[in-house]
Amino acid sequence: MAAIPFVMIYLIPAIISAGLAIMMWQNRYYRGGRPFTLLLAAIAWWNACHALSIADTTFEGTLFWSLLQNVGIVMIGPCWLLIALAYSGEWWRVPRWLRRGIFVPELISLVLALTNNLHYLWWATVEADTSRPFLWLSVTRGPAFWFHTVYAYVCLAIGIIVLARASWQAPPVHRYHARLMLTAALIPAAGNIAFLGGLKVPWNDDPTPILLFISAALGIYTTMRYRLYDLAPLAEQEVIAGLPDGLIVLDSRGLVAEINQHAPRLLGVHSDRWIGRPLTQLVASSPFGRDLQHLLNTTITAPTRPVIFDNGSQAIEVRIRPLQSAAGIATGSLVLVRDVSERMRAEQERARHIAALRLINAIARSANNxxxxxxxxxxxxxxxxxxxxxxxxxxxxxxxxxxxxxxxxxxxxxxxxxxxxxxxxxxxxxxxxxxxxxxxxxxxxxxxxxxxxxxxxxxxxxxxxxxxxxxxxxxxxxxxxxxxxxxxxxxxTPTLSELVTAIGELITDAIIRIRLYEQVQRADRLKTGFLATVSHELRTPLTSIIGYTDMLRRGVLGELSPEVQETLGYMKQSSLNLMRLISDILEFSRMEAGQLEMEVEPVEVSAIIQNVAGQMLPQARERNLALLVNIPSELPKVMANAGRLEQVLINLVSNAIKFNRPDGRVEICAEPRGEWVRICVKDTGVGIAPDDQERIFEEFQRVRQPNGQKVHGVGLGLAICRRLITYMGGNIGVESTPGEGSTFFCDLPVVSISRIVGERAGA
Missing domain, CATH: 3.30.450.40 (GAF domain)
Structure with missing residues (x-):
């Protein structure tokens, strides 16, 4: 009964360690979870066997439980080393075979301990010790025991070095729990060294199982309090710290389990302690606090879209991704914070530029129209x-x-x-x-x-x-x-100054352009009115001159001599030429004033050509020219104005007669060309130079003949022809080779079949 208090000293840690081992087993999928579970199980086994060895009052029973507790003892060193590797981030740098191989020497030691009665390499001598309140063993340790001890301390020393380096390299936000883990590793080592060196506890027993339990409890506290198994290990902070973005790992309770050095700066929060504290409380003092708290209080089941918070001087982009274990259990979330101030400013500047360009474009379109x-x-x-x-x-x-x-x-x-x-x-x-x-x-x-x-x-x-x-x-x-x-x-700002300056220039240019346009329009109206007035006023006396000339030639006032008759003929011809010039000017002025009205309808091209040929035949014979007509029997109707088309053809045939060589010929022909009918007036005259072939269709343009003589007229005939043909929906042009003659052509649209069917149905 006297041993019961001592039994409880070891039995209670054994039970607690077993419970903690079960809890850690539930988190075995996290890095470091499995070696921590194995360590706690080994501590529980060691304490339990030690308690049973105290409780047993027989020498054989005490020996049995004392040897059996080595099953847990040999696991302690390798397990601590694996925990240190996992915590510091060195886990994946060590091959799997090596992580498993570190248990081999201890397994050999365990076999030697359990078979000590065969070789006495573990304990050389074993005697009963009655100096304590309970039966215990006084042993002389053999080489196998010291081999195990050295190996275990080597593992523990390597683990301590790894943890010390991790603590030294850790940023300020991680140093607190890094030092806790280092302290947890040093406690049992210091206690065991003291025990092996001869230091006794009050009940004169090995305190190492108790110290291991305390060490493991401290490690569990650090792990649970700061969720070390949830986060990237400390050595990986080099990668995390190198990220330009803020990174925060939250556990399932919303506590900060990991944070890099950029996150506090980006959030605008200054705090000495982050790990283990609720992020919603920490961001309360942030310039984005209200928005962040609303976002963090929202249940996150899937990765969120980037959310941008802007306080006017800084803009951050926040993303939250849920974290799950390999078993699909929600373990927390990952918060990513990115500074997008420059991007926002660039986007705002781009938006301002686009708005400015859109404004200038709208103003420019209005100014042009x-x-x-x-x-x-x-x-x-x-x-x-x-x-x-x-x-x-x-x-x-x-x-x-x-x-x-x-x-x-x-x-x-x-x-x-x-x-x-x-x-x-x-x-x-x-x-x-x-x-x-x-x-x-x-x-x-x-x-x-x-x-x-x-x-x-x-x-x-x-x-x-x-x-x-x-x-x-x-x-x-x-x-x-x-x-x-x-x-x-x-x-x-410079941008605003440039924008309004450009707008001012656009407005000024538009005002000046409109003023010039109004002046040109006013001058054009004055010119058109002047031409119409002059043409009208000249026609009246000219008509009288032609009438009196005809009266004199008919002998109304008496017989006239042949010389006078010839002179009156020249007067009439000059008067008719002048009348034609005046008619061209009047026609052109009406076109310029937009007063020309023309009704386009289906017309027979062959009939118009025959009529024109009949009218122009006397003029051709007078100059000893042959006038030929070449028209196919089936020529489709065209959309035109019969009177205006006849006017155009008379002008073209008249020019062909005027500029032809003696004994030459003039040919009028027509042929269908798909959706068009081409009417041609060919001559064998002097031809037109290539540089003049387009210019002759412009107003008031005349060309000289090859002999240097100037062409009479004001240069409006062909310009009027072009306008008339254009009004009828056609095209006019010329093909000519100097010295070989010219061919003037007019292309007019063929009447569509649907229109022909409609006309027949109406008839």
């Missing part, structure tokens, strides 16, 4: 306000001679402003004109102005804080001013 200044400026103002950066846009045109500004446009987010169509003069106008004389955009904030400044009074009355003045300059002269205003303070 605009034909009136007022509508252009209103459109530009609406576009700028719609972008949302400015609440009010005003555009004024400057009259420097009178020092006044006419506000052409005043557009706000609510519509037209009260300044539209107002004329600014006096001190306010002079101040604005003076400010833009420098030629650079100027940002004016209300806080920078004095109370008496007219700008300050105007801004205050309109409820505005910032006004950006952009000069509209042309050839170093200020032609206008663009004002952009907002109720929020603004800061002038």
């Amino acid at each position: 605009a034909q009136e200044t007022g509508s252009l400026l209103n459109t530009i103002a609406r576009i700028i306000v719609r972008e949302g950066h400015w609440e009010r846009v005003s555009i004024g045109l400057i009259d420097e001679s009178q020092q006044r500004i006419t506000v052409v446009v005043d557009h706000t987010t609510h519509g037209t402003g009260q300044l539209q169509n107002e004329i600014m003069s006096g001190a306010a106008a002079a101040t604005l004109i003076q400010r833009i004389q420098q030629g650079r955009p100027e940002l004016i904030n209300l806080a920078e102005l004095t109370e008496e400044d007219p700008l300050a009074i105007g801004l205050r009355q309109a409820g505005l804080q910032s006004l950006l003045l952009v000069p509209l300059r042309h050839e170093h002269y200020a032609t206008g001013i663009l004002g952009l205003a907002t109720s929020a303070p603004k800061t002038m």
